[in-house]
Amino acid sequence: MESGSRRPYRMGARSAAMELTRTRVLEAAAALWMRRWYDDVTLQDIAAEADVSVQTIVNRFGGKDGLADAVADLIASQAAQTRQAPIGDVTAIAAALFDDYERNGDANVLWIAQVDRVPAIGRAAAHARNQHRAWLEQVFADRLPAAGPAREHALNLHYAATDVYLWKLWRRDLGLPREDSERAMRDLLTSIDPRRGSHD
Template sequence: MESGARRPYRMGARAAAVEATRARVLEAAAALWTRRWYDDVTLQHIADEAGVSVQTIVNHFGGRDGLADAVADLVASQTVVARQAPVGDVAAIVAVLFADYERQGDAGVLWIAQMDRVPAAARAAAHARDQHRAWLEQVFADRLPAPGPAREHALNLHHAATDLYLWKLWRRDLGLSREDAERAMRDLLTSIDPRKRHDA
C-alpha cells in the first residue's frame, strides 16, 4: 500500500527534476550564446556551465542545433510576456520595446549576424521577424488600415520604425541615451500614423 501511494510522488519528483535540468541547460546555453559566437560554444562548454554531462544535453535536445532551437523558443516566449502593451499607447509601446531590446538586443544582433551560416540562427531570426510583425498588428490595431496594400505599406513602415537595428543604430552606433532614443522612436511612430497621412 505504501509503495503504491508513494509511486505518483516519486514520478512527480522525477519529472520536476528532469524539467529543472532542462531549464538549467537552456539558461546556460542562452547565457553563453548571448556573449559568444555560435560556433565558439561547444556542448561541453554548455554542460560545464549547467553542471551536467554532454550526454544529458544530447538526451534532452538531440544536439547543439536542437538546443539552439529550444533556446530560440524560450526567448520567443519570454518576448511575448515582456512586450505586453496597451493598444495605441505609443509611449507605452516604445517603453516595453526598449526594455526588451535593452535586455536582449545585443544578443539578437549577434544571432542575426550569423544567420547566413548557422541554420539555427536563421530559423530564430525568421521566427523573430514574424513574431514582431504579429506584435505590431496587435499593438497598432487602432491605426492600421483594413487588410490590403495600404495595410501592408503601413506595417512595413512600422516594422522599420521599431526594428532591432534601429535600436542598435541609436543606442550603440550613435550613442544616444535611452531617453533620447525612445523619444526618437515615438516621434517616428507618430509621423507615420496612417490616420495622419494624406497618401495612405
C-alpha cells in the same frame, strides 16, 4: 500500499528535476550565445555552465541545433511576456520594446549576423520576424488600414521604426541614452501614423 502511494510522488519529483535541468541548460546556453558566436560555444561549454553532462544535453535536445531551437523558443516566449502594452499607446509600446531590446538586443544583433551560416539561427530569425509582425498588428490595431497594399505599406513602416537595428544605431553606435532613444522611436511612430494622412 506504501510503494503505490509513493510512486506518484517519486515520478512527480523526477519530472520536476528533469524540468529544472532542462531550464538550467536552456539558460546556460542562452547566456553563452548572448556573448559569443554560435560556433565558438561547444556543448561542453554549455554542460559546464549548466553543471550537467554533455550526454544529458544530447538526451534532452538531440544536439546543438535542437538546443538552439529550444533557446529561440524560450527567448520568444520571454519577449512575448515583456512586450505587453495597451493598443495604440505609443509611449507604452516603445517602453515595452526597449525593455526587451535592453535585455536581448545585443544578442539579437549577434544572432542575426549568423543567419546565413547557421540553420538553427535562420529558423529562429524567421520566427522572430513573424512574431514581431504579429505584435505590430496587435499593438497598432487602432491605426493600421484594412487588409491590402495600404496595410502592408503601413506595417513595413512600423517594422522599420521598431527594428532592433534601429535600437542598435541609437544605443550602441551613437551612444544615446535610453530616454533619448525611446523618444526618437516614439517620434518616428507618431510621424508614420496612417491616420495623419498621406502627403505624397
